[in-house]
Amino acid sequence: MTQNRGDMNFPPAGTLGALLRLAKQRLGEAGVEDPGLEARLLVEHFTATTRTDAIASPERPVDAEAVRKVEAAIGRRIAGEPVHRILGWREFYGLKLTLSPATLEPRPDTETLVDLVLPDARRIAAIRGRCRILDLGTGTGAIALALLSLVPEAEAVGTDISQEALETARRNAEINGCAARFDVLKSSWLDSVDGLFDLVLSNPPYIATEEIKTLEPSVREHDPVASLDGGPDGLEAYRAIAAGAHCHLTAGGLVGVETGHDQKAAVAAIFASHGYRTVKTARDLGGRDRAMVFALAQGG
Numbered sequence: 001m002t003q004n005r006g007d008m009n010f011p012p013a014g015t016l017g018a019l020l021r022l023a024k025q026r027l028g029e030a031g032v033e034d035p036g037l038e039a040r041l042l043v044e045h046f047t048a049t050t051r052t053d054a055i056a057s058p059e060r061p062v063d064a065e066a067v068r069k070v071e072a073a074i075g076r077r078i079a080g081e082p083v084h085r086i087l088g089w090r091e092f093y094g095l096k097l098t099l100s101p102a103t104l105e106p107r108p109d110t111e112t113l114v115d116l117v118l119p120d121a122r123r124i125a126a127i128r129g130r131c132r133i134l135d136l137g138t139g140t141g142a143i144a145l146a147l148l149s150l151v152p153e154a155e156a157v158g159t160d161i162s163q164e165a166l167e168t169a170r171r172n173a174e175i176n177g178c179a180a181r182f183d184v185l186k187s188s189w190l191d192s193v194d195g196l197f198d199l200v201l202s203n204p205p206y207i208a209t210e211e212i213k214t215l216e217p218s219v220r221e222h223d224p225v226a227s228l229d230g231g232p233d234g235l236e237a238y239r240a241i242a243a244g245a246h247c248h249l250t251a252g253g254l255v256g257v258e259t260g261h262d263q264k265a266a267v268a269a270i271f272a273s274h275g276y277r278t279v280k281t282a283r284d285l286g287g288r289d290r291a292m293v294f295a296l297a298q299g300g
């Protein structure tokens, strides 16, 4: 993707259908993998239209200002910026989550962890009338807010080392109608956490430091390094969480984590060394090991 904005040649104004076709064509020429989808996302966002508008009213006029915005967005995308960074939001488990430079762009892989613990959150809420969730390294708030949106009796605390991420998570809670059940706390893993939780969850940074430079530019240049860097072997956060979580688990409480696809055995061993047994695991849509749930072997 080497083209720059100067080559775009978008007309000064036009129709929605023509703008969509041109955006798709430019993205396709630049080698974007799914130009139709990305053109639609960008055009809808910057023209404030919907998919239905494009289907039902392709002749709808688009003014010069909107065309300029779409052209600029296509230029940024062709220069390598991920489409959701340009949009400033990404959908996660049906929620629209705003992004900031301090937050990871939430990935569909992380929905695997939500799917794995959702039955536990519902079961605990049904038995206890509430379910207290701790989301360590909450970023946009993705994991906690998805569960809050699905389990009305649940309440959550989202922690992060980044104050800016916490502000984004809080904003996302407001946008998605969960703010009354969501608190944020600045903490390095469990250092500043108080109280007991039924579910302690995390998608921590799990890339080995040396591997970060080998990641796709769309990841290494746009996701914050604090959301990626798991230390020399990628496992440092799991050690901190396994060491600290037992002080904050209710009786029968569970710890759920996302892992890298090749970290299942190593993460199980870390939790086992702190007295946990593996309760269940799950693979992502690509069939790779992705999420694990632990309980204290002695029942907590």
Ligand SMILES: C[S@@+](CC[C@H](N)C(=O)[O-])C[C@H]1O[C@@H](n2cnc3c(N)ncnc32)[C@H](O)[C@@H]1O
Pocket: 102, 103, 104, 105, 106, 107, 110, 136, 137, 138, 139, 140, 141, 142, 143, 159, 160, 161, 162, 165, 187, 188, 189, 202, 203, 204, 205, 206, 226, 227, 228
């Ligand atoms: C992989 S991202 C996950 C973000 C979000 N939970 C998600 O799944 O999209 C890891 C998060 O951990 C946070 N983090 C990094 N080091 C931390 C630490 N020592 N204590 C707490 N959070 C930390 C990062 O700022 C980042 O938001």
